[in-house]
Amino acid sequence: xxxxxxxxxxxxxxxxxxxxxxxxxxxxxxxxxxxxxxxxxxxxxxxxxxxxxxxxxxxxxxxxxxxxxxxxxxxxxxxxxxxxxxxxxxxxxxxxxxxxxxxxxxxxxxxxxxxxxxxxxxxxxxxxxxxxxxxxxxxxxxxxxxxxxxxxxxxxxxxxxxxxxxxxxxxxxxxxxxxxxxxxxxxxx
Numbered sequence: 001x002x003x004x005x006x007x008x009x010x011x012x013x014x015x016x017x018x019x020x021x022x023x024x025x026x027x028x029x030x031x032x033x034x035x036x037x038x039x040x041x042x043x044x045x046x047x048x049x050x051x052x053x054x055x056x057x058x059x060x061x062x063x064x065x066x067x068x069x070x071x072x073x074x075x076x077x078x079x080x081x082x083x084x085x086x087x088x089x090x091x092x093x094x095x096x097x098x099x100x101x102x103x104x105x106x107x108x109x110x111x112x113x114x115x116x117x118x119x120x121x122x123x124x125x126x127x128x129x130x131x132x133x134x135x136x137x138x139x140x141x142x143x144x145x146x147x148x149x150x151x152x153x154x155x156x157x158x159x160x161x162x163x164x165x166x167x168x169x170x171x172x173x174x175x176x177x178x179x180x181x182x183x184x185x186x187x188x189x
Contacts, residue, residue: 117155
């Protein structure tokens with residue numbers, strides 16, 4: 001990586017991710033410290049933990065950016081779009097209830113879900129675009145396609161059962177993607 005532009009792109013990429021990671025960690029600190037009342041709905045907490053997990057995983061994948069020699073501004077914008085969408089999604093899923101009535105926690109979560117899952121769907125489209133750009137369309141891309149469909153369903157569903165199953169499938173999908181990515185990286189060495 002002798003190209004200073006590559007370094008600048010990587011720095012911007014990890015800076016946006018670090019802001020998103022910091023945002024979600026501050027929310028967890030408030031919850032752990034008892035400063036946030038009411039505590040978010042369990043399903044919302046599950047998505048918050050998964051969001052942190054995804055952010056850390058994408059942070060780890062930054063090394064792929066370092067292999068790009070020549071950057072066009074459009075490519076830079078495209079690469080930065082993924083972390084920006086995750087930053088916005090993090091801001092949505094961590095939004096506290098305004099009225100503080102714990103009986104309305106699921107309604108609050110449903111109020112956030114359309115925007116949150118739309119952003120996650122956009123992020124999966126971004127991942128598929130990155131896979132195409134780096135010529136990495138493979139089994140992981142199918143997992144991303146499955147997650148894209150899941151997030152679109154969750155964006156429109158109001159069913160508690162669908163959201164609980166969706167959270168389980170979301171966790172499974174991201175874990176499968178990480179395992180496949182790890183196996184792919186290990187096999188490439």
